[in-house]
Amino acid sequence: MHHADEAGARSRDSEQRRALDAVFDYVDRNAQDFVSCLMAYASHPSISAQNIGIDEVAHLLKERFLAMGMTAEILPTKGNPVVLAQWNRQAGAPTVLLYGHYDVQPPEPLEAWTTPPFEPTIRDGRIFARGIGDNKGQHFAQILAIESHLKVHGKLPCNVIFMLDGEEEVGSPNLPSFVLEHRERLKADLVVTADGSVHPSGTPIVQFGVRGLLNFELHVHGAKRDVHSGNYGGVVPNPAWTLVHLLATMKNAAGEITIDGVYDRVDPPSARELEAIAALPVNVAGLCEELGMTQLDQPQERGYFERLMFHPTLTINGLHSGYGGPGMKTIIPDSAFVKCDMRLVESQTPDEVFALVVKHVARHAPSVEVVRLNSMEPSKTSIESPYTQNIVTAIERAQGKRPLLYPVVGGSLPDYVFTKTLGLPAFLIPYANSDQANHAPNENLSIDCFLKGIKTGAALLACLFDRDVVGSST
Numbered sequence: 403m404h405h406a407d408e409a410g411a412r413s414r415d416s417e418q419r420r421a422l423d424a425v426f427d428y429v430d431r432n433a434q435d436f437v438s439c440l441m442a443y444a445s446h447p448s449i450s451a452q453n454i455g456i457d458e459v460a461h462l463l464k465e466r467f468l469a470m471g472m473t474a475e476i477l478p479t480k481g482n483p484v485v486l487a488q489w490n491r492q493a494g495a496p497t498v499l500l501y502g503h504y505d506v507q508p509p510e511p512l513e514a515w516t517t518p519p520f521e522p523t524i525r526d527g528r529i530f531a532r533g534i535g536d537n538k539g540q541h542f543a544q545i546l547a548i549e550s551h552l553k554v555h556g557k558l559p560c561n562v563i564f565m566l567d568g569e570e571e572v573g574s575p576n577l578p579s580f581v582l583e584h585r586e587r588l589k590a591d592l593v594v595t596a597d598g599s600v601h602p603s604g605t606p607i608v609q610f611g612v613r614g615l616l617n618f619e620l621h622v623h624g625a626k627r628d629v630h631s632g633n634y635g636g637v638v639p640n641p642a643w644t645l646v647h648l649l650a651t652m653k654n655a656a657g658e659i660t661i662d663g664v665y666d667r668v669d670p671p672s673a674r675e676l677e678a679i680a681a682l683p684v685n686v687a688g689l690c691e692e693l694g695m696t697q698l699d700q701p702q703e704r705g706y707f708e709r710l711m712f713h714p715t716l717t718i719n720g721l722h723s724g725y726g727g728p729g730m731k732t733i734i735p736d737s738a739f740v741k742c743d744m745r746l747v748e749s750q751t752p753d754e755v756f757a758l759v760v761k762h763v764a765r766h767a768p769s770v771e772v773v774r775l776n777s778m779e780p781s782k783t784s785i786e787s788p789y790t791q792n793i794v795t796a797i798e799r800a801q802g803k804r805p806l807l808y809p810v811v812g813g814s815l816p817d818y819v820f821t822k823t824l825g826l827p828a829f830l831i832p833y834a835n836s837d838q839a840n841h842a843p844n845e846n847l848s849i850d851c852f853l854k855g856i857k858t859g860a861a862l863l864a865c866l867f868d869r870d871v872v873g874s875s876t
């Protein structure tokens with residue numbers, strides 16, 4: 403950079419810091435009020451699995467967005483509606499699409515809660531309520547971040563689209579069609595989701611991808627009924643053996659999946675990804691102790707995070723055949739079946755991998771029936787995205803800590819609707835404490851995490867599109 407450019411960048415940078423500090427001050431001054439507002443919000447149940455309170459909470463959100471000066475609508479889907487809010491008064495400025503979900507898990511078992519799930523209560527610096535961490539406290543922090551910018555500066559540093567799903571806790575069945583149908587209205591430069599938990603040490607994290615998922619069953623049919631293993635032993639084929647032999651052709655003892663072609667589209671980790679995972683803390687011995695195991699799965703030489711992030715898996719979820727009760731029962735069972743899931747990595751697709759499974763089974767055990775269950779595409783945004791540095795800077799400014807970068811997490815979320823359907827980079831930035839007990843009784847969100855979340859949301863709006871970010875905060 404030329405000296406003049408550099409000086410200009412530095413002065414814009416310090417101007418941006420002053421503007422953001424004013425927002426942080428506003429958050430500090432209003433912290434108590436923000437906590438009260440969140441508690442009021444979390445007192446309204448919105449349980450998608452039980453169809454309780456959904457429309458009421460969608461309306462509450464719409465009213466809140468309108469009161470802040472955003473446009474807001476409740477858009478129907480085949481299931482629960484999506485709340486879509488927008489602020490686009492920075493002509494020509496880039497747009498961030500924020501995603502969250504306003505539905506919550508069922509609160510049962512009620513007797514396991516210290517205080518009732520929809521009567522938010524503060525104990526030991528935490529708010530206890532159903533949905534407080536997953537996901538009301540997290541998207542509400544982003545809403546308050548927007549509100550704080552608007553109160554202090556009368557405008558936002560960039561344009562914002564806020565999309566709130568009402569069915570995440572039941573698998574977002576209508577999200578893919580909603581995003582496809584409304585892709586023109588969802589035009590943005592990137593997607594940010596605040597969901598999940600920070601590292602147990604309290605260190606913030608950024609996630610760039612998720613593995614995909616393919617579920618299937620293999621069914622083996624034998625004789626019409628169970629038969630006597632003596633009178634028919636050696637005569638009637640045993641479906642359990644057929645299944646076991648087939649499974650043995652699908653994965654070997656060295657831990658490799660042996661379905662032809664399954665590794666054709668597995669990309670090796672990049673240098674930058676390897677560098678990121680080398681910085682991630684993990685305690686393998688502690689994990690083994692916690693789970694009562696002596697070693698990790700095969701292959702032994704594979705690194706912990708490489709296993710979770712860059713390799714597909716083939717997992718037997720359940721294996722069923724014949725008699726499993728007390729004593730003995732000398733039969734040849736009439737059938738056998740297995741439930742499997744495969745976690746897929748970026749570049750693999752459930753359709754292609756399922757076709758490989760079908761082909762493999764047809765070659766090795768043609769009489770076996772293959773049944774496809776649900777699936778989800780993998781998703782990955784490059785860790786070398788130009789937004790990465792700006793996100794890191796925003797988190798550092800809000801929390802004073804450098805985040806850990808997770809190129810992929812092992813589980814599956816429908817992030818592909820953003821990366822593949824909309825073609826946008828997508829980032830997951832969790833705000834909740836790691837012991838938030840989401841989906842469980844006594845779900846909680848630490849007030850500290852909530853307030854850090856508001857500041858992080860505010861800093862993201864200020865820093866995401868800033869090409870002049872100079873170094874990082876001190």
Ligand SMILES: [Zn+2]
Pocket residue numbers: 507536571840841
């Ligand atoms: Zn959840």
